[in-house]
Amino acid sequence: MTSAPETASGRLVPRLGLLSLVVFGLSYMAPAIVVSTFGVISTTSAGAAPTAYLIATVAMTLTAASYGKLARDHPTSGSVYTYARKLLGSRIGFLAGWALLLDYLFLPMVAWLIQALYLHVQFPILPTWGWLVTVIAVTTLVNALGVVIADRVNKVLLGLTTLGLLAIVVVCVHTVGGAPAGDGAHALWNPAVSLGTVTAAAAIAAYSFLGFDAISTLSEEVRDPRRNVPRGILLTVLIGGGIFFAVSLLLQWVHPGTVFQDEATAGYEVATLAGGKGFADVTNAISLIGGLASCVAIQASTSRLMYVMGRDGVLPRRAFGYLHPRSRTPLFNLLLIAAIGLPATTLSLTTATSFINFGAFLAFTLVNICVITAWVRHRRAGTPRPVLTHVVLPVLGAAADVYLLTKLDRTAVLLGSAWLVLGIAYLGVLTRGFRREPPELHLEAREQAASAAAPQ
Template identity: 60%
Template sequence: MIATGAMLLTGLSYAKMAKVHPSSGSVYTYARQELDSRLGFLSGWALLLDYLFLPMVAWLLQAIYLHAQFPAVPEWAWLVINVVLATAINVIGLKVADRVNRVLLLGVTAVLVVLAVLCVHYGLGHGGTPAAGQAFWNDATSVSAVTAAAAVAAYAFLGFDAVSTLSEEVHDPQRTIPRSIVLTVLTGGTVFVVISFLMQWAHPGGSFPDENSAGYLLSTTVGGKTFADIANIVGMLGGFASCVAIQASTSRLMFVMGRDGALPRRVFGRLHRRLLTPVVNVLVIGAVGLPAMNLSLADATSFINFGAFLGFTLVNICMIAYAVRQWRSGTRHSPVRYFVLPAAGAAVDVYLITQLGGTAVRLGLGWLVIGIVWLAVITKGFRRPAPEVRLGSDEDPGAVTPEGSGPLLPTA
């Protein structure tokens, strides 16, 4: 619930900014327009850390849960299998990915509904309604522990901001996109809260033989091994489709940044002559995912959240900067909606960064230092505006050239 509330504050700022900037909106555009082109670049650079580690975490989750069901195969082997298969698919290209994702989404949704029913049945038989109250809050619960966990749980929300990149693809974007962003946060948050509550009701506390695969173990407890195995396989199929989509999206983002000069164009801004896919980018992302075997799930997730929370903080600051500019020009907006809520959102995002752990913060700050150095190079010592990172184009998104000079709309 804390993670939902925290993300909703930022979601409201995203919604307002998407209405103000209905072009290929994102933190890149907002920071560039409302603050400074160099800050816009750095916000994009920070989120690139998020995008690079998203596939790693997706693959790590796959490996953990497949190993839990098939322990004879080492976790590292499952990781390599997932990375190689997803990378090969993205190098070749996968036109049916959208249809596959829709079918698998229905399958995963059905499994979650069955899991919810089984958790309620099990909870009623083991402690009843008093245990449900203990699942929400008990003597072992503390505010510090819950807020620290919320900083990790916020990983589940990442992607709601991607809706803002579709402003040029929908009808009436100034109305549709803001609603979509808020509804994405609220819908996801509702699912997360309900499922987490029911699972905690069925299995109070956090003591598991392996916390990383707690979901599989709990499914076994409430529904038996057969149900757990079926649910795990369906979830893993859906997860693999997500891995493919995440890697594809990241490779496209890197391509756009390379095409626009934010990254070395000769390396990242080119497409394969025959396959018309950013092969180098896909391979780089696959290589970044392999070290996941040496990371815990919490650490890998924290790396993602650092870049995301930093970008979210800037979106809230952009909202305030926009309101200040409007006030100076004579237009008065609601102080609560345009100052208080964005300020609260920025404060929450900064606080969540402090809860990520020292390793994640050090990695994130190191990444920012690299970004500042690279920014100094491409702006000739900060004397020029930073290149604009465009996530979309008014032109045909399929009109790409092997050399990467044409537009390419990243998959969402």
């Protein structure tokens, strides 16, 4: 007698719990990024970095709540691609997945490139391209061995990152220990701060949260996904936002104002001011460790999104919908993502990140629209849901996401729009001039057939 025919149904295997989900989400977000981006956010906000992070946390929490509602109703991998397909139609779902694919394809490249750049600075024994190849090889191997191995690696690396951040907190607290209590309030708001400066900085700070939605791509690998995935998404945003706020508050308290030698390395400058150069070097190494965990998580979630689109036949099924029989990982996708990341050193970091932001905020907006659409359907079916949580909050979340989208530079909007036009053209070819529905895998029917065919 056999148990659930997981391999026969072509589904991923549920092995992760709530803790693993939160670790995955936080690893993806890389909490140490608050140190790396502190200078930019502090300068943009006129010296109120923690307030910018607080506003960003509220905005992202609204969208996280929408993700949680959809993950509870649709506990399958695919994130906004799956949600939009089921609620807004197959064509919108395809374009949502296409936009998200833009975000996910370039995220690993950017993560690997940043990691390689910092490793070269810290350890110049290898050139940047040498470190790039090394990091890509390591993360690809970890992910190829299976989600359980990746989960264990992420837990270890995130634990080391947490220790590093705690060290920064302790040193900063010691530094400001003798300062008047009023100085802390100055880090939250000062005469130079305005609503415009702090919201502009919040738009930048929101980029630090990219990745909380990646938890939804693991729904089929989670035990009790209807319960754990929504909780994991919300906890990731709240814990990540709390870390960003607390650390940026202390950094801003140690270094009031916006005058830095280089805003790109202001976090290192503040760490040196608080604990000396040796301490700053250690914290920089900790950031590198956290970055490696982020690379593992980013590549894993991207491969899952491509797997679901391949399983649906939107991408060639034989390649993208393939799972390795032993590790149950989308091996082809992992190798393809690694290959795409190899030419990263030839690209501008600014150009690559501009792609990411466009796809992310467009996807976030669609998620909130999906929740409102679900509310309309349930209302028509005679099973109404609360207006506050299913209409008002998603509307606020969508408005916040659109606002963040308008804060992107012109290059990001143009490049992102070009990618969407390319997606529409591909959709036209796939549907023979939009006369047919995009292909879809009816997974529930396949599972029932597999169960009936399984030996008893």
